[in-house]
Amino acid sequence: MFREPWEAQAFAMALALHARGLFTWPEWAATLGAEIKRAQAAGDPDTGETYYRHWLKALERLVAEKGIADEQTLARYYNAWDHAADRTPHGAPIELRPDDFE
Amino acid sequence: MADHDHDHHHHDEHGSELSETQLRVRALETILTEKGYVDPAALDAIVETYETKVGPRNGAVVVAKAWTDPAFRQALLADATKAVAALGHISRIGDHLVAVENTPERHNMIVCTLCSCYPWEVLGLPPVWYKSAPYRSRAVKDPRGVLADFGVALPKETEIRVWDSTAETRFMVLPMRPAGTEGWSEDRLADLVTRDSMIGTGLARKPGEINQ
Numbered sequence: 001m002f003r004e005p006w007e008a009q010a011f012a013m014a015l016a017l018h019a020r021g022l023f024t025w026p027e028w029a030a031t032l033g034a035e036i037k038r039a040q041a042a043g044d045p046d047t048g049e050t051y052y053r054h055w056l057k058a059l060e061r062l063v064a065e066k067g068i069a070d071e072q073t074l075a076r077y078y079n080a081w082d083h084a085a086d087r088t089p090h091g092a093p094i095e096l097r098p099d100d101f102e
Numbered sequence: 103m104a105d106h107d108h109d110h111h112h113h114d115e116h117g118s119e120l121s122e123t124q125l126r127v128r129a130l131e132t133i134l135t136e137k138g139y140v141d142p143a144a145l146d147a148i149v150e151t152y153e154t155k156v157g158p159r160n161g162a163v164v165v166a167k168a169w170t171d172p173a174f175r176q177a178l179l180a181d182a183t184k185a186v187a188a189l190g191h192i193s194r195i196g197d198h199l200v201a202v203e204n205t206p207e208r209h210n211m212i213v214c215t216l217c218s219c220y221p222w223e224v225l226g227l228p229p230v231w232y233k234s235a236p237y238r239s240r241a242v243k244d245p246r247g248v249l250a251d252f253g254v255a256l257p258k259e260t261e262i263r264v265w266d267s268t269a270e271t272r273f274m275v276l277p278m279r280p281a282g283t284e285g286w287s288e289d290r291l292a293d294l295v296t297r298d299s300m301i302g303t304g305l306a307r308k309p310g311e312i313n314q
Contacts, residue, residue: 002153002229006127012148013131013288016140025219029269033216040235048233051218056126069133077129085125086117094118096132 007052014059023062032058076101147194152227160215161224161274162295164189165306168201169279179203182274186193186224199223203276204302208261211248212273213241219267221274225297232301242266275302283307291307 018028035054038054044054055081063069069077080100087092115296118120120128134140164186168175177185181202199221202210214220215238220228231237240248245262256262265273278297283291298304 002149006124008153009127009131009145010148011152012145013134013140015148016145017134018153020139022139025269027269029217029219032218036217046233048230048237051230051233053123056123056130056215059130060126063130063134068137068139069130073133074126074129077132078125081120081125081128081132085120088118090118091120094120096128 002052007055010052010056013029014055017059017062022066022068027062029057032061034058035061136280143160146247152222156222157226158224158295158297158300159292160226161221161297161300162292163226164201164274165295165300166278166291168276169283169291170288178276198271200271200273201276202263202265204271204278206256206278208247208263209247209256209302210263210265210273210275211241212265212267212275213238214267214272215239215242216266216268219269219272221272224274225300229297249303252298254305274299276303277304277306280306280308 002011014028017023018025023031032054035057036044036046039050039057044050051060056101064071064074080096081094083100084096085094087100104130131140131142131145135142154162164178167189168178178201179190182199185201202212204210212221213232218228218233218238220232237248242264246256246265249262267273277295279291280294283294294307295310296304296307299306
């Protein structure tokens with residue numbers, strides 16, 4: 001089961017992108033497998049607890065490889081969301097506005 | 103995300119916090135939504151399905167049917183993707199699903215050494231241990247030891263066969279039907295079929311092991 005909502009979101013994004021034909025399961029498995037190996041080499045205990053972190057990494061990699069969003073674009077949206085979180089009072093839903101990108 | 107850390111100093115106690123991982127997931131989802139690759143409502147539907155509708159019960163129904171219907175058992179062992187799809191209520195996810203049958207001579211176990219390919223459509227989401235490195239590596243090297251950890255002891259003569267899943271082929275185990283269940287309905291039998299018995303790290307429960 002998912003331990004945190006983001007794990008579920010990451011899981012669902014992979015299924016949706018696969019259903020849309022963005023990648024095949026063999027491609028997905030190869031990318032995810034490579035991310036797990038990389039993380040292991042970097043000292044990840046690989047106990048299964050960090051599985052969805054590797055999953056997310058694999059998603060980011062494939063999205064970049066398929067030319068949908070490069071690292072810079074991902075970083076821009078990341079910072080915008082960070083900005084949105086900062087200006088949102090605790091407890092209120094965090095929503096992205098155009099000025100979060102400025 | 104190298105340029106991320108330095109703008110964290112202006113956080114104050116009134117603002118909300120999102121973790122680095124949450125920010126990455128939101129960034130990705132926003133981009134994919136804006137570009138029309140995903141629909142947030144469809145993502146929610148996928149999550150809901152996996153959290154509430156798809157689980158080992160799907161597989162248990164398949165196993166119980168195979169135990170009671172010889173024609174279905176044959177069809178399942180010949181082409182599990184097709185046989186499972188023919189039941190109608192389980193939607194197809196991956197490509198080739200293969201059912202491997204336990205017998206007194208051979209016990210089957212599934213693993214994915216590369217990542218964690220898993221027969222989601224019949225078993226739901228994999229347990230944490232299935233995704234862990236110790237299981238992924240030991241299942242192949244020392245399956246009997248892994249089984250012992252799960253409290254399963256098989257006769258010495260029983261061969262243990264480990265099936266390594268790939269993205270193209272995923273496996274499910276058809277466990278042996280427990281003795282003393284003659285004449286049971288499929289529904290009742292399905293209660294005996296555990297998730298682990300379909301991974302091969304367990305056996306189906308005996309009639310005395312379920313709470314009536």
